[in-house]
Amino acid sequence: MSDAAHRADRDVEELVNRLFADKAGHDSVLRAESSPLLRDLWDTVAGPGLPGIGIEEAAGGSGGTLADVITLLTAAGRHAVPLPLLEHHLALWLVTASGGRVEGGAPWTVAPPPVSLGVDGRTVTGTLRDVAWGGAAERVVALAGTGAGAKVLVLDPADAEITAGRDIAGQPRDVLAFDGARAEVLPGTVTAEQLAQQGAVLRAAQMAGAMAAVYELTQRYTAEREQFGRPIGTFQSVRTHLVFLAQMAVMTQVSVDRAAAALAAGRDASFAAYAAKLLADQNAAVSIRSGHQAHGAIGMTREYPLQDHTRRLNAWRGDWGTERALSDRIGAAVAGARRVATVAMDEGTLSV
Incomplete structure (x- = not known):
């Protein structure tokens, strides 16, 4: 392809x-x-x-x-x-x-x-x-x-x-x-595993978008909200949250794009697909925590859009593979791999 x-x-x-x-x-x-x-x-x-x-x-x-x-x-x-x-x-x-x-x-x-x-x-x-x-x-x-x-x-x-x-x-x-x-x-020409992999990657894509929105909302809020005469986004503790939020969104998107390329190429995409969803689940937890901590109480209000994204992230963490189920499958596959290159290199193929 x-x-x-x-x-x-x-x-x-x-x-x-x-x-x-x-x-x-x-x-x-x-x-x-x-x-x-x-x-x-x-x-x-x-x-x-x-x-x-x-x-x-x-x-x-x-x-x-x-x-x-x-x-x-x-x-x-x-x-x-x-x-x-x-x-x-x-x-x-x-x-x-x-x-x-x-x-x-x-x-x-x-x-x-x-x-x-x-x-x-x-x-x-x-x-x-x-x-x-x-x-x-x-x-x-x-x-x-x-x-x-x-x-x-x-x-x-x-x-x-x-x-x-x-x-x-x-x-x-x-x-x-x-x-x-x-x-x-x-x-049925599509198997249940193929459906699960497709669903996992597509849900992870939605989660990557939601994490990007949490970062953008938090960056804007912390640039506008002032305390002690300066924007709270200039404080080191808040800047740390912003770094985490940017990292989570980008890491998830890269993992999704890689998994989607494997699916589109017709390769065994089970590892890439389930790893993308597992990473999205784990990164979502960090994004939710950092986004709400940087916003304080306003982030929990119905009138403010942060919770539109964080509630979706929480709901989607259980879709098309929970963190526990995916961790068990991926862990078992990695433990059974014969070579590190099978797991770490693009050329390797690891079935989950």
Whole structure:
């Protein structure tokens, strides 16, 4: 695969950051916490085809590379966009990779693994848990079964009994119970591991964007807030927090870009993908702590946007691999490696 496939389109980067800065942000976050879906915001984002980035045009998407998807989701994290952009992409990716086609601009979502559903022909029974925007999506896509028996199921949430919920960031996380629901059934060409790796890298991209926002907010606040006659950002203890915040955001973004390049190249990306998510989880903890310590009490208020990002970081730390689970898998793989170069060098391949 060419290097161009690993680089994001600069026009995409400029478009998404300009659009999100203008149309999303703190006010949208507050509105979203009392709404199942901000359909006006979704329609605005869907107008130029942004939710379909990374999906082939022939299958109903907008085209573009995985690097473009990373750019979209990093920007979404940076601007705290309260929409299921990651979930929509994964749903479309599962369907189109299995030979299906997607139509229309309404949001879809994906059921996080593991999925336990009974499938009898095209009839599905069972419960999907922790489905982001599950009650508001037009379709929910689930990967059921393993190996040759894996199936991609496209379900209508209207056929489910829905128990609405919210995560710590106020974003919808619903339970959908199906009892004899009809589904579109496609052969599962994407494995559960591939889905988990893709989800881990994309969530880490959103977290990198959120960490960049925490740094930017903190830098601006500490430059404006004065104490003892000078900006608090000139005090060494506060400057230390700023350094930490910048480091966490950049380290996470570099790890995400490296993992995305491995995924796009078709290599064994398990180590790079899970390491990126683990690093994002650990760096998020530092960003949350340093951001709030530098801001003091104002950072906890609903009116100030810092908590838009830090609450998302806390919620996302448990998505697509918890810190404990990823540490156990990566630690076992590293302990079993024959050579240090297998772990430390780009040329090495380490399966997790």
